[in-house]
Amino acid sequence: MTAQLELPCTEPQSDWMQLRSGSPFWPTEPRVQDIRIEDIAHSLSQLCRYGGHTSEFYSVAQHSVLVARCVPVEHRLWALLHDAPEAYVVDVPRPLKHQLQGYKEIENRVMVAVCERFGLPPEMPPIVKRIDDRITADEALRLMQPLLPGWQLPEPLNIEVTPWSCSEAKERFLNMFEALI
Secondary structure, three states: OOOOOOOOOOOOOOOOEEOOOOOEEOOOOOOHHHOOHHHHHHHHHHOEHHHHOOOOOOEHHHHHHHHHHOOOHHHHHHHHOOOOOHHHHOOOOHHHHOOOOOHHHHHHHHHHHHHHHHOOOOOOOHHHHHHHHHHHHHHHHHHOOOOOOOOOOOOOOOOOOOOOOHHHHHHHHHHHHHHHO
C-alpha cells in the first residue's frame, strides 16, 4: 500500500496536480514555495515543442538551454526559465494559446511565482524574446519540414538544432541552472 499525501486545509482551494517530486501544485493559485527547479527541468525535458508535431522529439528544456546560451550572461537565467510555466500548464502551441480564455492569465501567475522564487525581474528582457523567436525559426527550419507557405519566421540565428534525449535535456538544463546560480 502506498502512502497518500494529506493536503492540509490551509492550502489553496482550487484543483491541484501532483508534480514529479511528489509535491502538490495549484496551477491557478501558484505559490512561490512550491516552485522547484527539479520539477521544472523534469517536466520541460519531457514536453515536446510544437505540440509534438516535429520530425523528432525535441523538448522545451532543450529549447530553453539553447535560448539561454545565446543571450548575454546577465539574462541567461531569465532565458533558461522563460518557458518554466509550461512545466505546470504545458506547452500550448502559439496559435491556440491566445484563444484559450484564462490560459495566459494562469501562465502569467505561474511566471510571477517563478520570477519571485528565482529572484528574476518580473518582465522578460526584450533580448530574451528576440532570441526565443529567432531560435524558433531555426527549430522550424530543422524540425518542421516541409514548411507550409505562410509561416512568418524571423531571421534565424543559424544555430545547430540536434535533438537531445529527455535525460540529456534535463541534465543540461539543471547543469546550466547550477552554473548560473
